[in-house]
Amino acid sequence: MATIEFDNVCKSFGDGINAIHELNLKVDDGELMVLVGPSGCGKSTLLRMTAGLEEVSSGEIRIDDRVVNHTPPQQRNVAMVFQNYALYPHMTVRGNLEFPLRMQKQPANRIEASVKRIAEMLDLSPLLDRKPKALSGGQRQRVAMGRAIIREADIFLMDEPLSNLDARLRVEIRGEIAQLQRELAITTLYVTHDQAEAMTLGQRVAIIDQGLLQQVGSPQEIYERPNNSFVAGFIGSPGMNLIQASLSSERGEIGLRLGSKRLPLPQPVLASYPGLASHREERLLVGIRPHAIHLAHADSTQHLAARVCAVEAMGHETILHLDTELIMHANPKTAADKARENQPHLLVQLNGHHNFRVGDQLRIELGIGKLCFFDADGRAIG
Amino acid sequence: MRLNDQTTSALLLVTPALLGLLLFILLPFATALVLAFTDLRLGSPLAVNFVGTDQFLSLFNDPDFIRALLNNLLFAAVVVPLQTILALALALLLNRGLPGTVAFRTLFFMPVVFPMSLVAVIWSLIYAPGENGMMNAFLQWASFGLWEAKDFLRDPLLAMPAIMLLSIWQGVGFQMVILLAGLQGIPQTLYEAAALDGAGRWRQLLHITLPQLRNPLIFVMLVTTILAFRLFDQVQIMTRGGPENATTTVVYETVQAAFARQQVALASAMTVVFFLLVLSITWLQRRFTHHEREVA
Numbered sequence: 001m002a003t004i005e006f007d008n009v010c011k012s013f014g015d016g017i018n019a020i021h022e023l024n025l026k027v028d029d030g031e032l033m034v035l036v037g038p039s040g041c042g043k044s045t046l047l048r049m050t051a052g053l054e055e056v057s058s059g060e061i062r063i064d065d066r067v068v069n070h071t072p073p074q075q076r077n078v079a080m081v082f083q084n085y086a087l088y089p090h091m092t093v094r095g096n097l098e099f100p101l102r103m104q105k106q107p108a109n110r111i112e113a114s115v116k117r118i119a120e121m122l123d124l125s126p127l128l129d130r131k132p133k134a135l136s137g138g139q140r141q142r143v144a145m146g147r148a149i150i151r152e153a154d155i156f157l158m159d160e161p162l163s164n165l166d167a168r169l170r171v172e173i174r175g176e177i178a179q180l181q182r183e184l185a186i187t188t189l190y191v192t193h194d195q196a197e198a199m200t201l202g203q204r205v206a207i208i209d210q211g212l213l214q215q216v217g218s219p220q221e222i223y224e225r226p227n228n229s230f231v232a233g234f235i236g237s238p239g240m241n242l243i244q245a246s247l248s249s250e251r252g253e254i255g256l257r258l259g260s261k262r263l264p265l266p267q268p269v270l271a272s273y274p275g276l277a278s279h280r281e282e283r284l285l286v287g288i289r290p291h292a293i294h295l296a297h298a299d300s301t302q303h304l305a306a307r308v309c310a311v312e313a314m315g316h317e318t319i320l321h322l323d324t325e326l327i328m329h330a331n332p333k334t335a336a337d338k339a340r341e342n343q344p345h346l347l348v349q350l351n352g353h354h355n356f357r358v359g360d361q362l363r364i365e366l367g368i369g370k371l372c373f374f375d376a377d378g379r380a381i382g
Numbered sequence: 383m384r385l386n387d388q389t390t391s392a393l394l395l396v397t398p399a400l401l402g403l404l405l406f407i408l409l410p411f412a413t414a415l416v417l418a419f420t421d422l423r424l425g426s427p428l429a430v431n432f433v434g435t436d437q438f439l440s441l442f443n444d445p446d447f448i449r450a451l452l453n454n455l456l457f458a459a460v461v462v463p464l465q466t467i468l469a470l471a472l473a474l475l476l477n478r479g480l481p482g483t484v485a486f487r488t489l490f491f492m493p494v495v496f497p498m499s500l501v502a503v504i505w506s507l508i509y510a511p512g513e514n515g516m517m518n519a520f521l522q523w524a525s526f527g528l529w530e531a532k533d534f535l536r537d538p539l540l541a542m543p544a545i546m547l548l549s550i551w552q553g554v555g556f557q558m559v560i561l562l563a564g565l566q567g568i569p570q571t572l573y574e575a576a577a578l579d580g581a582g583r584w585r586q587l588l589h590i591t592l593p594q595l596r597n598p599l600i601f602v603m604l605v606t607t608i609l610a611f612r613l614f615d616q617v618q619i620m621t622r623g624g625p626e627n628a629t630t631t632v633v634y635e636t637v638q639a640a641f642a643r644q645q646v647a648l649a650s651a652m653t654v655v656f657f658l659l660v661l662s663i664t665w666l667q668r669r670f671t672h673h674e675r676e677v678a
């Protein structure tokens with residue numbers, strides 16, 4: 001039981017690498033907070049600082065209102081699941097599970113009982129006398145989890161614990177982790193770069209990019225109201241389309257100019273984004289989720305012509321990469337955008353299977369009620 | 383096995399090496415094995431007879447040889463643990479990544495590259511008798527004048543320890559380098575995990591470092607043990623086995639028998655005993671490490 005507070009925490013490594021910039025974040029007692037962000041954004045660094053494995057360059061980390069900047073890891077009562085498990089290779093599964101308790105000098109019978117309980121909980125009983133070498137990835141993962149939860153730690157840190165597992169096992173263990181965390185109600189910081197994991201697991205999600213905290217909020221908040229264009233592009237699979245546009249007002253009616261099209265904004269949209277009023281005649285970014293775009297009806301007046309560049313058929317849904325007259329905004333920070341070459345495509349996510357081929361012409365329509373707006377610097381317009 | 387082109391050329395390529403092995407290792411050893419059961423003496427006009435195990439019997443009734451064996455055992459029993467602990471301590475220190483590590487590593491390793499004969503000569507000077515001998519002078523200074531000058535190499539009680547000391551000095555660098563390489567192969571995350579599990583420095587050494595270092599440790603101890611049984615150069619140069627057999631060794635006795643007394647057959651028997659000894663140590667080591675290798 002503990003709260004974790006990061007107060008203006010900075011971390012720079014010797015050669016001018018700034019891994020974390022002025023981070024302010026509070027994790028509540030018993031909360032499962034997910035840290036998510038692209039590779040190299042500083043997630044592990046933050047976790048390691050919390051564990052005491054890495055020094056804080058400036059600022060304060062407080063656990064239960066106690067500053068722990070200079071507390072050695074042994075005295076923080078923090079349990080961690082390492083990205084690579086870090087099981088003790090020369091010890092059996094039992095030895096690994098016992099180790100934290102033996103370090104606490106618990107009596108043998110209590111250790112024995114704890115090991116039994118944890119082994120049953122994590123289905124490890126038949127494996128207790130094996131060494132880590134003789135375990136599968138998922139089994140090692142469970143041992144690492146067991147070693148962390150066997151003692152009553154105040155805080156639970158997990159660094160991409162599922163990254164080495166196959167998709168099925170990942171979903172399964174993700175569920176186990178969520179359930180376990182709810183049962184034990186231990187404050188947990190969970191690092192992942194898989195945003196699907198972040199969305200399903202986190203009570204709150206913190207998104208970090210290049211050492212900067214971008215947004216903290218519930219998965220739904222982050223999905224529906226991203227703070228900035230980075231979050232918009234990063235969350236969701238695929239992420240939000242970002243389209244360059246400008247606001248124009250004609251005869252008192254505010255509309256979006258998207259390429260050669262002019263899209264009047266209905267009153268409800270303007271009402272929920274009052275900030276738009278102050279951005280008239282300015283360039284801005286319009287964000288729209290791929291599933292908020294659909295094929296235009298025959299009688300549609302607001303359609304856009306598009307050409308299919310690529311099709312990803314998943315069975316239950318089809319993702320189309322489209323070339324349109326719209327100028328897409330490349331979000332250079334997200335990995336997905338890096339993979340695409342120069343001009344990003346407009347992505348459309350359609351339910352079910354569709355028989356489109358590369359080169360097909362089609363007409364689409366944007367769901368006008370589901371737009372997000374960002375100013376030229378990428379900040380959300382509220 | 384089918385003799386195809388590859389096998390032929392492979393055989394052709396290993397021939398020089400095999401020939402060398404045969405000529406310089408297998409053949410001499412086989413000869414020694416045969417000679418050990420005869421009464422051959424160099425330069426003796428008498429015919430060579432097959433005497434069965436007589437040589438071995440006389441060997442084990444020979445107080446000099448028994449003393450040599452005991453000396454070897456004592457030497458190994460003292461030098462191997464001391465040298466290993468010292469090497470481990472040095473390796474742990476150098477592994478901390480403190481400034482000057484490279485310089486110190488080189489310094490500690492330097493004695494290893496010196497030929498033992500040179501080391502022995504230098505240490506003979508260090509152990510020189512009288513107050514001006516370096517070791518005596520140092521001990522006198524360190525004990526505030528309480529130390530009385532000794533003639534280390536001619537004192538039956540001090541000769542062996544003196545040789546042990548210089549052997550450790552000469553050998554510790556080699557062990558240290560091997561252990562250092564082993565230490566550097568231990569993943570840092572194991573220490574981090576142990577720290578989070580509540581293990582301080584000492585218990586990390588006990589529960590992570592030592593088990594992880596198991597194989598290099600066994601290796602260096604084995605090599606040092608074999609070297610301890612091969613102890614010769616120092617003895618030959620510094621004490622000639624004396625005083626009162628205090629520093630004689632199996633190899634020294636063998637050389638004496640073969641080249642001073644021309645008892646080739648007896649020397650051969652000693653070689654065979656020596657070989658069996660080393661073989662059994664190696665076998666023990668294999669037994670200890672084997673089960674670990676399957677896992678690691």
Ligand SMILES: Nc1ncnc2c1ncn2[C@@H]1O[C@H](COP(=O)(O)OP(=O)(O)OP(=O)(O)O)[C@@H](O)[C@H]1O
Nearest residue numbers: 013014017019038039040041042043044045046193
């Ligand atoms: N010991 C170090 N010395 C120098 N730079 C470091 C060190 N550790 C991390 N960094 C740098 O700090 C930044 C953040 O690293 P960190 O390991 O926290 O990333 P991450 O978010 O965990 O990435 P990933 O998702 O790939 O694990 C990176 O740019 C990395 O290169």
Ligand SMILES: [Mg+2]
Nearest residue numbers: 043044045083
């Ligand atoms: Mg990481």
